Amino acid sequence: MKVMVLIGLMLTGLNGFGQHIDRKAALEDFNQFVDLLERQSSYYQLSDYDFDRRFQTARTSIEQQDSVSVLFLANEMEKIIAETVDRHASVKMEDFDEDEIELFDRHLPFAVAPLQGRVAALKYNKEVRCYEYYSKEYPYIKSIEGLPIMDFIERYAYRRKKAPAAAMFYDGTKDLRDIGELFVKQGQYSLETVDVVLTNGSSDQSLQLALSDKKHRWRNPGHNQDMALVRAAYFGETFDFEKLDRWMEDSIAYLRLPAMFSYEDFPDLEAYLHRLMEKYKHAQALIIDLRGNGGGRRDILHSWSGYIVPADQSPWVANVAYVRSDQQLDEDIESMRGRYLYNYYSEHFTDSDRAAIDAFNADFKTEDSFDRSKFSEAYYMLLKSNGMTLSCPIYVLVDESAFSAASVFASAFKGLPNVNIVGMTTNGSSGRSKKFYLEHSNIRIKLSTMLSFQRNGKTLDGHGTEPDIRIERNEEHILGKSDAQLNKLIQRIKKE
Numbered sequence: 001m002k003v004m005v006l007i008g009l010m011l012t013g014l015n016g017f018g019q020h021i022d023r024k025a026a027l028e029d030f031n032q033f034v035d036l037l038e039r040q041s042s043y044y045q046l047s048d049y050d051f052d053r054r055f056q057t058a059r060t061s062i063e064q065q066d067s068v069s070v071l072f073l074a075n076e077m078e079k080i081i082a083e084t085v086d087r088h089a090s091v092k093m094e095d096f097d098e099d100e101i102e103l104f105d106r107h108l109p110f111a112v113a114p115l116q117g118r119v120a121a122l123k124y125n126k127e128v129r130c131y132e133y134y135s136k137e138y139p140y141i142k143s144i145e146g147l148p149i150m151d152f153i154e155r156y157a158y159r160r161k162k163a164p165a166a167a168m169f170y171d172g173t174k175d176l177r178d179i180g181e182l183f184v185k186q187g188q189y190s191l192e193t194v195d196v197v198l199t200n201g202s203s204d205q206s207l208q209l210a211l212s213d214k215k216h217r218w219r220n221p222g223h224n225q226d227m228a229l230v231r232a233a234y235f236g237e238t239f240d241f242e243k244l245d246r247w248m249e250d251s252i253a254y255l256r257l258p259a260m261f262s263y264e265d266f267p268d269l270e271a272y273l274h275r276l277m278e279k280y281k282h283a284q285a286l287i288i289d290l291r292g293n294g295g296g297r298r299d300i301l302h303s304w305s306g307y308i309v310p311a312d313q314s315p316w317v318a319n320v321a322y323v324r325s326d327q328q329l330d331e332d333i334e335s336m337r338g339r340y341l342y343n344y345y346s347e348h349f350t351d352s353d354r355a356a357i358d359a360f361n362a363d364f365k366t367e368d369s370f371d372r373s374k375f376s377e378a379y380y381m382l383l384k385s386n387g388m389t390l391s392c393p394i395y396v397l398v399d400e401s402a403f404s405a406a407s408v409f410a411s412a413f414k415g416l417p418n419v420n421i422v423g424m425t426t427n428g429s430s431g432r433s434k435k436f437y438l439e440h441s442n443i444r445i446k447l448s449t450m451l452s453f454q455r456n457g458k459t460l461d462g463h464g465t466e467p468d469i470r471i472e473r474n475e476e477h478i479l480g481k482s483d484a485q486l487n488k489l490i491q492r493i494k495k496e
Contacts, residue, residue, distance in 0.1 A: 019069070019070040019071075019093075019095060019096075019441075020067040020068060020069055020070065021067070021068055021070060021073075021440050021441055022066065022067060022068070023062060023063065023065055023066055023067070023068055025068075025439075025440035025441070026062050026065075026068035026073055026440070026441070027059065027062055027063070028439065028440060029073065029438040029439060029440050029441050029443065030055075030058060030059060030062060030073065030076075030077075032438050032439060033077050033080075033438060033443075033445060034055055036436050036445055036447060037051070037080075037081075037084075037447070040324060040434065040436070040447055040449055041084065041086065041089075041324065041447045041448065041449070042086070042322075042323075042324040042375070042431065042432075042447075042448050042449055042450055042451045043084045043085045043086035043089075043431070043448055043451070043459075043461055043462075044084050044086070044447075045324075045370045045371060045374060045451075046084070046085060046368045046370060046451075046459070047083055047084050047085065049083040049084075051080070051083070054080055054083070055080075058076045058080070061076075070093060070096075070441045070443065071093065071096065073441055073443065074091050074092075074093050074096075074441075074443050075091075075185050077091045077443065077445065078090075078091040078159065078185070079158060081445075081447075082158045082159050082160075082161055082162065083161075083162070084162065085162040085459065085461045085462035086162075086431060086447060086448045086461060087162075087163060087403070087404075087427065087428055087429035087431070087448075087461045087462070088404070088429055088431040088433040088446065088447075088448045088461075089431075089433070089445075089446055089447050089448060090444075090445075090446045091443060091444070091445060091446075092443070092444040092446070093441075093442075093443055093444075094437075094442050094443075094444055095442065101184055101189060102190075103180040103183055103184055103188070103189055103190060103191055103211075104180050104181050104184050105180060105181075105213060106179070106180030106191070106211035106212065106213060107177055107178060107179060107180060107211060107212050107213070107214065107215050107216060108176060108177060108179050108194070108196075108209070108211070108212065108216065109209050109210065109211070109212045109216065110122060110123050110134040110216050111123065111124065111131065111177065111216040111217055111218040112141065112173050112174075112176045112177060112218060113131075113173065113218040113220075113478040114169055114170050114173045114473070114478075115140075115473065115474075115475065115478050116472055116473070116474075117169075118140045118141075119140060119141040119149050119153075119173050119176070120133065120139055120140055120141075120478055121133065121134035121135065121139065121140070121141050121196075121198060122134060122216075122218060122478070122479070123216070124216075129480070130479055130480045130481050131218065131478070131479045131480050132479065134198070135198050135205060137200060137205070138198035138199055138200050138203075138204065138205040139198070139200060140198065140199050140200070140201070141196060141197070141198060141199075142197040142198060142199035142204055143195075143196070143197040144176075144179075144194060144195070144196055144197075145194060145195050146195065153168075153169070153172035153173070153175070153176070154172075155186075156175070156179075156182040156183070156185075156186060157171070157172040157175040157176070157182065159175075160172050160175070162461075162462050163427060163428070163462070163464075164400070164425050164426070164427065164428055164462065164463055164464035165425075166400045166424050166425045166464070167400040167401075167425065167426070167427040167428070167464060169400075170399075170400035170401065170424075171400070171401075171427075174218075177215055177216060177217060177218075178215070179194065179211070180211060191211065192210060192211065193208050193209060193210050193211065194208075194209055194211060195207070195208055195209075196208075196209055218478070219480065220291075220292065220401075220473075220477075221477055221480055221482065221483040221484075222289075222291040222292065222399060222473075222477070222483050222485055222486065223258075223291060223292030223401065224256070228240075228243075229243075229258060232266070239266075241266075241268065241269060241272040242272070244256050244257070245276055245279075245280075248287075248490060249490065249494070250284060250493075250494050251282075251283055251284040251285075252283065252284055252285050252286075252287065252490060252493055252494075253279075253280035253283035253285070253286045253287070253392075254286075254287045254289065255276065255286070255287070255288050255289065256289045257288060257289065257290055257293055257300065257406075258292065258293055259293055259294060259295070259296050259406075260293065260295050260296030260297055260298065260299070260300055260301070260404075260405035260406055260409065261296055261297070261299070261300065262296060262297040262299050263297075263299045263303075269300075270299070270303060273300065273303065273304060274303075277304075277307045277388070277390065280390070280392075281388075281390060281391070283390075283392045284392055284493070285392050285393050285394070285395060285493045286390060286392055286393075286394045286395070287395045287397055287486075287489065287490075287493075288394065288395070288396050288397065289397045289486070290396060290397065290398050290402045290406045290409060290410065291397060291398060291399040291401060291402060291423065291485070292399070292401045292402075293401070293402050293403070293406035294401070294403050294404065294406065295403045295404025295405040295406050295407070295408075295429075296404070296405050296406075297338070297405060298338075298339055298340055298381075298405050298408060298409075300409070301340075301383075301405070301408065301409045301412055302340045302383070305318075305383035305384065305412070305413075306384065306385060306386025306387075306388065306389075307386065307388055307389060307390050308383075308389065308390065308394060308413055308416070308418070308419065309383050309384060309385045309389065309413075309416065310385060310389050310416065310417065310418060311385045311387065311389060313385070313416060313417070314383070314384045314385035315352070315353050315356040315382040315383065315384050316356075316382065316383045316384070316416070317356060317357060317360040317364075317380055317381070317382055317455065318381045318382065318383045318411070318412035318413070318455070319341065319380070319381035319408060319411070319412060319430070319452060319453070319454070319455075320364065320378050320379070320380055320381075320452075320453045321336070321339075321341050321378070321379045321381075321430070321432075321450050321451060321452045321453065322370075322372075322375040322376055322377075322378060322379070322450065322451045323336065323375060323376040323379070323432070323449065323450050324374065324375055324449045324450065324451075325374070325375060325376050332346050332347075332348070333376075333379075335432055336379050336432070336450075339381070339432070340381050341379035341380065341381050342379060342380060342381075342382075343376075343377055343378070343379055343380075344357060344377065344378065344380065349380075349382070353382055356382065357380055357382070360455075364455070364457060365457050366453055366457050367456075367457045367458045367459070368459060370451065375451065381412070383412060383413075389418070390418075392418075393418055393419075393420065393493075393496075394413075394418055394419045394420070395419075395420050395422050395469075395489060395493065396409070396410050396413060396419065396420070396421050396422065397422050397423050397485065397486065397489060398410050398421060398422070398423045398424065398426050398465070398467065399423050399424045399426070399485070400424050400425065400426070400427055400464075401427060402426040402427060403426070403427040403428075403429055404427075404429050404430065405430075406426070407426040407427055407428050407429060407430070407460055407464060407465055408430050408452075408460065410426050410465045411426075411454045411455070411460060411465040414454075414455070414465055414468070415455055420468045420469055421465060421466075421467045421468045421469070422467055422468065422469045422471055422489055423467050423469075423470070423471050423485060423489075424467060424470065424471070424472065425464045425465065425466050425467065426464040426465045427464055428459070428460040428461050428462060428463055428464035428465070429460055429461050430450070430452035430460040430461065431447075431448025431449070431450055431452065431461060432448060432449050432450035432452075433446050433447065433448050433449070434446070434447060434449050448461070469489075469492070471485050471488050471489060472485075473485060
């Protein structure tokens with residue numbers, strides 16, 4: 001009943017907005033979308049959600065209209081995709097004009113940040129260059145529009161619902177800053193104010209706040225992004241990689257990797273990383289900071305593994321994957337080679353490599369069962385020592401924003417005796433995503449076409465990689481006064 005009421009609201013609100021297509025075209029596009037899920041999506045296979053019932057609900061709502069809003073169609077598809085664990089999946093309207101809907105670009109009048117299970121409301125103080133609480137006496141958000149804050153995030157930031165729990169909460173708070181967009185996607189199109197209840201845990205403060213046309217961002221001190229590096233990545237400018245690493249106190253080496261760069265895009269990067277290993281070979285410890293790293297390629301992971309994997313653990317099976325296919329593929333695939341994933345009989349593997357795979361498979365079991373007839377044979381990523389393994393302990397510092405190839409990096413080395421994963425559970429995701437376009441609406445559908453498993457048998461999507469040493473953000477961190485996670489790690493290393 002609630003679903004049909006919501007659909008009714010959306011149909012009413014969308015009549016005046018954006019591109020429309022006729023009912024027949026909309027049904028054809030929706031059926032094309034369903035076919036893509038069934039024939040192309042990998043993670044669709046793992047969900048126990050009642051998709052057939054949801055498909056019928058959407059078809060019924062389309063059939064009630066002569067002219068169907070493309071925005072409505074896209075939002076329906078996005079909600080369906082959200083029921084899979086596919087963290088790379090997305091729906092995009094290529095020709096959507098956000099300016100048509102004023103609410104779309106309205107925001108909360110304060111920044112928000114996650115603090116140990118609570119959502120803090122913040123404002124930036126330019127004089128001291130730090131954040132402070134929006135209301136000093138009532139620092140946390142209790143509810144928005146009458147919904148408890150966690151219920152609000154679950155309902156409105158639905159794209160995150162199948163993410164690892166920590167990432168769902170972290171990204172859900174980030175979505176709150178674009179609250180106007182969240183309302184639009186739930187069928188609300190005109191809203192000037194929002195009811196917010198702030199709390200200190202004992203008493204509350206009720207506010208009716210005007211929405212703002214300015215985004216109030218919270219900048220995580222652990223996500224320092226060098227703008228020169230951004231320009232290098234997007235505009236081809238040169239970048240001094242030496243700025244990424246430094247010596248810290250007590251001979252602790254530190255490297256910040258804000259993205260998993262490809263050697264093709266940054267030709268000088270590989271040589272720099274090899275020099276780095278020589279520079280820090282006598283370090284007491286090495287911290288590799290992947291917080292806020294949104295992923296990229298596996299080049300760094302593959303070439304650096306020689307310095308990380310001990311000789312007595314080599315070859316190390318780091319990742320197992322299956323390609324969504326109605327054919328029983330058993331040969332190497334170019335898109336998998338780019339991820340350093342090869343089939344068992346690949347020419348890239350030696351007999352000793354296959355022996356290592358056999359030994360691994362003796363105990364390996366996927367946590368989720370799936371129809372093997374719809375997937376290829378297994379592909380394996382093996383990491384090998386180069387005989388120059390660092391003698392110091394290695395700490396991989398991650399958080400809920402370590403995504404895709406960054407999350408694979410953490411997962412690949414987890415379990416090695418000389419490596420500790422530190423921080424918060426990663427966002428996971430490893431899917432070999434592909435883009436598809438619907439015929440009439442030109443809606444772009446992106447779906448993962450690969451199941452990617454960690455050594456523990458869990459998919460990266462939906463689980464992420466749990467830290468060996470959990471370090472949360474504290475109040476000083478969210479207020480921007482210090483990088484408390486990094487500082488806590490350094491103090492821990494010094495004690496050890």
